[in-house]
Amino acid sequence: MKDLLIRTISGIAFIIIIIGAILWSPVSYVAIMCLxxxxxxxxxxxxxxxxxxxxxxxxxxxxxxxxFLFLFFINGYGMQPLYLILSLIPVLFIFxxxxxxxxxxxxxxxxxxxxxxxxxxxxxxxxxxxxxxLLYIAVPLSMCNLIVFDPEGNYSGTLLLSLFIILWAADVGxxxxxxxxxxxxxxxxxxxxxxxxxxxxxxxxxxxxxLAGIILNYTGLLYITLLxxxxxxxxIGIFGVFGDLVESQLKRNFGVKDSGRIMPGHGGMLDxxxxxxxxxxxxxxxxxxxxxx
Amino acid sequence: MKDLLIRTISGIAFIIIIIGAILWSPVSYVAIMCLxxxxxxxxxxxxxxxxxxxxxxxxxxxxxxxxFLFLFFINGYGMQPLYLILSLIPVLFIFxxxxxxxxxxxxxxxxxxxxxxxxxxxxxxxxxxxxxxLLYIAVPLSMCNLIVFDPEGNYSGTLLLSLFIILWAADVGxxxxxxxxxxxxxxxxxxxxxxxxxxxxxxxxxxxxxLAGIILNYTGLLYITLLxxxxxxxxIGIFGVFGDLVESQLKRNFGVKDSGRIMPGHGGMLDxxxxxxxxxxxxxxxxxxxxxx
Numbered sequence: 001m002k003d004l005l006i007r008t009i010s011g012i013a014f015i016i017i018i019i020g021a022i023l024w025s026p027v028s029y030v031a032i033m034c035l036x037x038x039x040x041x042x043x044x045x046x047x048x049x050x051x052x053x054x055x056x057x058x059x060x061x062x063x064x065x066x067x068f069l070f071l072f073f074i075n076g077y078g079m080q081p082l083y084l085i086l087s088l089i090p091v092l093f094i095f096x097x098x099x100x101x102x103x104x105x106x107x108x109x110x111x112x113x114x115x116x117x118x119x120x121x122x123x124x125x126x127x128x129x130x131x132x133x134l135l136y137i138a139v140p141l142s143m144c145n146l147i148v149f150d151p152e153g154n155y156s157g158t159l160l161l162s163l164f165i166i167l168w169a170a171d172v173g174x175x176x177x178x179x180x181x182x183x184x185x186x187x188x189x190x191x192x193x194x195x196x197x198x199x200x201x202x203x204x205x206x207x208x209x210x211l212a213g214i215i216l217n218y219t220g221l222l223y224i225t226l227l228x229x230x231x232x233x234x235x236i237g238i239f240g241v242f243g244d245l246v247e248s249q250l251k252r253n254f255g256v257k258d259s260g261r262i263m264p265g266h267g268g269m270l271d272x273x274x275x276x277x278x279x280x281x282x283x284x285x286x287x288x289x290x291x292x293x
Numbered sequence: 294m295k296d297l298l299i300r301t302i303s304g305i306a307f308i309i310i311i312i313g314a315i316l317w318s319p320v321s322y323v324a325i326m327c328l329x330x331x332x333x334x335x336x337x338x339x340x341x342x343x344x345x346x347x348x349x350x351x352x353x354x355x356x357x358x359x360x361f362l363f364l365f366f367i368n369g370y371g372m373q374p375l376y377l378i379l380s381l382i383p384v385l386f387i388f389x390x391x392x393x394x395x396x397x398x399x400x401x402x403x404x405x406x407x408x409x410x411x412x413x414x415x416x417x418x419x420x421x422x423x424x425x426x427l428l429y430i431a432v433p434l435s436m437c438n439l440i441v442f443d444p445e446g447n448y449s450g451t452l453l454l455s456l457f458i459i460l461w462a463a464d465v466g467x468x469x470x471x472x473x474x475x476x477x478x479x480x481x482x483x484x485x486x487x488x489x490x491x492x493x494x495x496x497x498x499x500x501x502x503x504l505a506g507i508i509l510n511y512t513g514l515l516y517i518t519l520l521x522x523x524x525x526x527x528x529i530g531i532f533g534v535f536g537d538l539v540e541s542q543l544k545r546n547f548g549v550k551d552s553g554r555i556m557p558g559h560g561g562m563l564d565x566x567x568x569x570x571x572x573x574x575x576x577x578x579x580x581x582x583x584x585x586x
Contacts, residue, residue, distance in 0.1 A: 048418075048421075081374040082439075082581060085439070085578055085581070086578065086582070088436075088578065092571055092574060095429070095539045098539065098542065099535070099539065099542060104542060105542065107545065107546070111406065112405070112406070113405070113406060121414075122546070124542075125418050125546070128341075128419075128422045130425075131421070131425035131428045139381065143378065146375075190392065192395075192398035193392055242385075242389050242392070246388045246389070246392065249391065249392060249397060249398070249417075253397065253417040253418070278385055281378075281384075282382070284378070285378055288375060
């Protein structure tokens with residue numbers, strides 16, 4: 001019960017900060033997004049690389065921020081799309097920095113209890129987590145830049161805010177429905193990855209996402225047709241759950257419970273925004289290609 | 294001696310095919326580049342994922358081809374850059390497909406001979422090679438699309454051909470100089486990754502790259518100033534060697550000698566074009582931002 005209280009308070013505080021930053025100005029939007037991007041990438045790389053590759057980690061996060069900023073200026077301030085390729089320069093140095101990791105060039109044979117001979121783990125096989133963090137975290141978050149400017153190029157965070165609200169509604173809905181109906185005799189959603197998730201929670205989350213979409217539509221914040229709002233909410237609800245599962249699988253494979261400790265009761269940034277990483281790209285693509293905003 | 298003959302003949306045949314395809318027409322250019330891209334990605338993923346993740350491999354190669362084609366049509370045929378984000382759809386499904394790999398969700402503890410308890414390798418740690426192959430292979434090759442259209446939008450392969458010729462000149466130069474001067478008393482370039490490479494070969498390669506750049510400049514094929522041609526040749530020479538080393542490190546860590554067997558005497562596609570993966574992006578960025586072609 002105390003846990004739930006802490007979780008609720010810190011969750012609400014976080015939500016207020018994000019809503020404020022998105023609505024206030026393009027500067028506060030960029031600041032909060034770069035903070036989230038940095039936090040998520042740092043957590044992701046801490047988990048997967050276990051503290052190795054500090055130079056690579058810094059280069060990768062810098063690349064992620066560069067991609068975000070380029071897409072911000074390209075979409076809002078008429079910068080040529082060509083500039084995006086400059087973010088490939090640090091990528092080249094991420095590859096090159098791998099050459100200088102001493103452990104990667106030591107290949108020691110070990111014998112397992114079964115008498116099998118295999119190479120000892122030198123960490124090399126985890127090195128592509130650096131690059132994959134760009135496609136897993138930096139690119140999805142950078143996609144938000146495509147929907148924060150109206151056709152005249154003026155900043156407007158309302159559409160992005162709608163995506164966040166739908167995602168949070170789905171989260172809260174899944175949590176409540178899951179706790180109420182899914183805990184005891186519930187049907188497991190994906191037990192091999194996330195034992196606590198139930199189908200009851202999934203449907204509850206989807207229901208709340210759709211309700212949020214409808215309400216946002218009526219308030220005018222989500223200025224697309226009602227049908228589009230519902231489809232958008234469905235996409236965010238479904239891909240948000242996949243996003244949760246992808247992150248759970250990561251944590252289970254690296255034996256961590258929370259991605260970080262930045263938010264009391266919620267774990268890390270990655271725990272909080274895992275759903276967005278798969279939900280937002282599909283939502284942005286839907287908004288851009290099927291609704292033409 | 295017989296090896297050298299086979300190597301020379303198959304090398305020349307391959308070079309003729311590539312030169313012909315690049316010069317002939319945009320269609321033959323796209324065909325050969327997609328073939329190279331597919332071959333390289335397939336080899337890279339076969340080495341790193343050891344045959345697991347077939348669905349993921351197919352999705353990833355499809356994404357790579359999509360990125361290449363989008364950049365081709367965006368740069369040459371006025372397609373909106375926005376279309377590029379459609380290539381994120383298969384990326385989302387690459388993530389989701391990982392959830393359904395049974396092994397990734399089994400976590401078995403094993404005891405090492407030293408009595409240490411660790412998790413048995415279930416392949417999950419190698420899964421990001423899928424996404425990193427996009428940034429390692431697909432994006433660099435797709436960058437070629439930025440330099441195969443003149444400002445009027447007409448296809449012209451001469452600039453790209455110049456990059457290939459400089460890269461090949463560096464390769465041949467490094468091979469010849471390395472064999473002549475570097476084999477016995479030579480100075481090792483990067484022994485921990487590639488024991489056969491010598492500084493003598495490196496300088497010879499750089500010399501041949503610069504010579505190629507100067508000759509291409511005089512013939513008018515490389516229609517930039519002489520100074521720019523020399524700097525371009527230097528960049529290709531240096532980053533080409535880093536590209537070789539990055540691929541060597543990959544092969545050594547996975548215990549393979551050649552990336553494939555498609556070219557007699559040369560190994561696989563990845564062996565042949567490894568240098569281009571780091572050299573071409575930097576060359577394209579230099580051409581686009583410092584020369585404004």
